[in-house]
Amino acid sequence: MNSLTKVKLINELNEREVELGVAEKVSWHAEYKDSAWVFVGGLPYELTEGDIICVFSQYGEIVNINLVRDKKTGKSKGFCFLCYEDQRSTILAVDNFNGIKIRGRTIRVDHVANYRPPQDSRHVGDVVRSIQEKGCGVKTPSPAFPESSEDERPLRKHKKAKKREKNEGKL
Template sequence: MNPLTQIKNIQKATKREIELGLGDSASWHARFKHSAYVFVGGLDYDLTEGDLLCVFAQYGEIVDVNLVRNKDTGKSKGFAFLAYEDQRSTVLAVDNLNGATVAQRKVRVEHVDNYKKRKAEAEGEDPNAVEEDEEPAAEERDEREKRGGRGGDASDARYQR
């Protein structure tokens, strides 16, 4: 599914919850209450970890930033994983930043159900030895694979406003 369609679907689900007055336990976010990680896609390739901290820290204290980079060149691949100290901050980030424009690009922010780097740390393995192939939570989450592992092309019309 197109990343922009995913953004719109998440925004519709959140708006509907608000209209229905659903509580936290009935929210679609409750499915991810065990994970404090979010996936951020569609990032500008020139953004740094510090830039991500500036944008995402407005919703809570960030304890881990993994801006995925090309192993050979060190350049950003256009997506990242962030962990908040408090899982409730992930709900705020997803609701408020999904579909927001950051550095003239529309970003996708989703919950992460199963973050492998975190699992490796818990099992005492070297977390840096784990490949960055973790997946965001949505069923249609393979935009990176469709574009050959890249976070998107700035010249792509889908990312222009």
């Protein structure tokens, strides 16, 4: 499947979930709740790891990056894998970066269920291998309260009440 088609399909899926008010637990993102890795494709070849981190750190702390390069020339192949410290950042990255243009190229951002480190990592030690496989971030904390649409409604009312109080204080 064409990568632009994948970008379009992911964006359509996200729009449909918003329209239907799908809860986080049953969202398509929930399938990737155990992985903090994302795939980024269609990158301009001249971007470095630092450039990519600058862009993608808007939605969370990046703890690992694998910019895939040609073994002979060392030039970027235009795609990479990123690991966020907090898995929830992957949802923000996929939803907000998928389909944007960087230096005239449309990028594709998607979850990675089972990231496998590069094969040439056989020559590294156990600590480095563990970081490559799992990342060095902490596990995503579990929510203090069970999620449901009923729990969200009072929160929204509370925010509206705060706004009203603020506006009344200005009068």
